[in-house]
Amino acid sequence: MSAAANRPAVKGPSAGRRATGRRTTDRRAGRSPAFGRPSSLGRLAKAVVLTLCCAVVVVPFAGILATSLADRAEITRAGGFVLVPHGVHLAAYRAVLSGGVVTRALVISLLVTAVGTALSLAATALLAYGLSRTDSVGHRPLLMVVLFAVLFGPGIIPSYLVVKQFGLLDSYWSLILPVMVNAFNVVVVRAFFMELPAELLDAARIDGAGDWTVLWRVVLPLSRAVLAVIGLFYAVGYWNSFFNALLYLNDTSKWPLQLVLRTYVVNNTSLGVDQVGASGSSLPPQTAIQMAILVISLVPVLVVYPFVQRHFGKGVLTGAVKG
Incomplete structure (x- = not known):
């Protein structure tokens, strides 16, 4: 085997430019070069977590607003907490x-x-x-x-x-x-x-x-x-x-x-x-x-x-x- 085969490969200027181009693309894409592209499973997990967080905030507030707009029969039928009122009643606000x-x-x-x-x-x-x-x-x-x-x-x-x-x-x-x-x-x-x-x-x-x-x-x-x-x-x-x-x-x-x-x-x-x-x-x-x-x-x-x-x-x- 020749000595040239054992010699480590030398990266030329073009290889450096390609690596720099990849890092620039990663920065423009909004992610660090140390992290790879997020997988489909990772994106799905993030969407599920964000949806749950939003639901924890939105659902109680929606229930409070719906209960304030419900009438007596609907509140009694729902057990005191209405999520979706069947009508808008402003008697409580009046x-x-x-x-x-x-x-x-x-x-x-x-x-x-x-x-x-x-x-x-x-x-x-x-x-x-x-x-x-x-x-x-x-x-x-x-x-x-x-x-x-x-x-x-x-x-x-x-x-x-x-x-x-x-x-x-x-x-x-x-x-x-x-x-x-x-x-x-x-x-x-x-x-x-x-x-x-x-x-x-x-x-x-x-x-x-x-x-x-x-x-x-x-x-x-x-x-x-x-x-x-x-x-x-x-x-x-x-x-x-x-x-x-x-x-x-x-x-x-x-x-x-x-x-x-x-x-x-x-x-x-x-x-x-x-x-x-x-x-x-x-x-x-x-x-x-x-x-x-x-x-x-x-x-x-x-x-x-x-x-x-x-x-x-x-x-x-x-x-x-x-x-």
Whole structure:
């Protein structure tokens, strides 16, 4: 056997180009070169898993909506939970939205969420902008206080004593002021502000802009993505909060919607004609009324989320480790 037969084959430039071409094709196809093309069985397994996950989310919500639109006979025949209603009956929604406990609680929740979100965004943006300027007065000690608040939260009893000391019991401000600033959100917004080009801020100052003008005319317009995401976090927190109302509100006429939801749905307390505000001596089934309250509590978040969802990719990844 000749020596040429035992000599290892040498790859030429064309072989390298072919390998590079395959890697480029793999990247364009959206998969790593280390992994092969997914098999039919793998794709089928992924489809089954995603379908099950969607069903776990969609089926209960569809059942809640269907039960709220069903009549008494259909709810009784289905055993209390209807998946597919045979007709659309809005008696439960007319009953809970005609006045009374639910309507008042809905208005209170909307006002608390709107005012609380606006104040929280303003306070978070101001504090984060001050902490993002390393030459500001008290920058380091205040930053340590914020980071300490991220790691250690106050207990229930100290929070209650502070609210009581300031005379906020049975006040709507007790639902806003104790949770107005979230330390983690401040850290996220601060990281976004620090990533803004320093040259842009310096150019604004050269043109004669002060700190307030720079914040209002330059920083905030460039931070719409992160502010939209943080605003959604604050709004969902205010809207879903019931524990603070349970602690600080003794007057039932000031209850927000989530506390009414907990009382009449979770605790299965029946609603009377005088509490609902409906006219007449008869009411829709209690199950339909409870499901209608639950749907009403979900609708605002479902309406707002699509308008903010496009900002999530940029807002949530703010401050992440870049690869």
